[in-house]
Amino acid sequence: MNELSPLEKALENDALWLEDARGGRFSRYAIGDQSQEEGRSAWFCNDCGAEIDDLNEGCDECGTGQPDPDEE
Numbered sequence: 001m002n003e004l005s006p007l008e009k010a011l012e013n014d015a016l017w018l019e020d021a022r023g024g025r026f027s028r029y030a031i032g033d034q035s036q037e038e039g040r041s042a043w044f045c046n047d048c049g050a051e052i053d054d055l056n057e058g059c060d061e062c063g064t065g066q067p068d069p070d071e072e
């Protein structure tokens with residue numbers, strides 16, 4: 001059993017790297033059918049490969065880039 005992360009699945013479907021953010025913690029990829037105008041992009045966590053909803057909130061899966069709770 002080797003389950004692919006969302007990022008690995010996207011890469012298998014020819015996702016195209018667009019940019020990095022947050023010091024390389026996250027990367028944005030063009031995903032979906034790029035021949036369509038509907039082609040979209042998504043952010044992914046470079047630690048665990050999860051798709052990221054909000055860069056400022058960090059990764060829900062592994063905690064990378066989440067606001068430090070000790071910091072007021």
Ligand SMILES: [Zn+2]
Nearest residue numbers: 045048059062
């Ligand atoms: Zn993660």
